[in-house]
């Protein structure tokens with residue numbers, strides 16, 4: 609049966625940074641994110657008897673190589689769950705996550721693939737089961753099953769059975785906005801997979817990062833429940849800085865920041881000095897995401913665009929979880 613699902617990307621306010629099991633994608637810390645509208649992937653999966661192998665098209669282009677392998681390896685998990693190991697699928701994805709925006713399209717991509725794939729093969733899954741499955745495609749994707757705020761609980765079990773995301777507050781709970789600030793980037797990238805692995809294995813700061821998570825998580829959830837923007841923003845910003853600090857201690861050391869990344873961080877601090885509530889967070893790349901409230905949107909966008917080195921600013925709101933068609 610043909611099935612189509614849409615999922616959105618998410619921005620982590622408490623970052624996932626490190627794995628305890630690489631093949632099962634089990635994290636060393638719990639994380640919390642906001643699902644964003646606008647940045648989405650829509651995927652149709654069609655498991656059909658007459659196919660002798662999987663096919664994958666992305667934005668109407670036939671995909672092979674590493675990207676194809678990641679998709680078929682994920683479809684293997686779905687086949688295994690359904691007990692249909694010899695059934696192949698045609699997968700068609702439309703990705704509306706601009707790669708330059710520095711959002712991992714893997715989050716919306718694997719969430720949409722997991723949802724459409726399970727439905728197509730006839731698996732009945734709860735959101736928790738879907739999140740656990742999605743996690744094995746890409747860690748951060750397991751949070752994109754839900755709209756609004758979601759927490760990925762790291763779990764304790766060696767088999768990953770208790771490592772999945774749960775909803776924290778729905779989209780309607782709070783209208784928080786996020787500006788993705790795009791910077792020109794010519795740096796050779798350390799992938800987030802490689803970056804987190806190197807950090808876990810070599811950074812002496814890593815244990816400090818891990819120790820700080822439970823308190824950040826508790827305070828962040830309180831801040832969200834009370835719609836306390838200052839609290840949420842401060843914790844998100846500090847948590848991001850702690851994550852990035854671990855990379856400086858790695859061997860060999862690395863950073864995702866450019867000089868323009870620091871310039872945008874400074875712009876955000878200056879906005880705060882002028883009474884605009886804005887806070888930044890940064891993922892495994894140089895671009896900065898700025899959290900702000902709807903009433904400050906015009907001001908925030910204008911100020912960010914005026915910062916030297918900024919090539920674009922893309923605004924988004926809290927988005928919905930996985931939707932089926």
Ligand code: 2P0
Nearest residue numbers: 620623624746747748800801891892
């Ligand atoms: C996050 N990042 O929580 C963190 C913050 C980057 C920095 O999740 O190896 O693409 O597929 O599990 O999910 C990026 O890592 O990595 C990421 P895999 P993923 O959003």
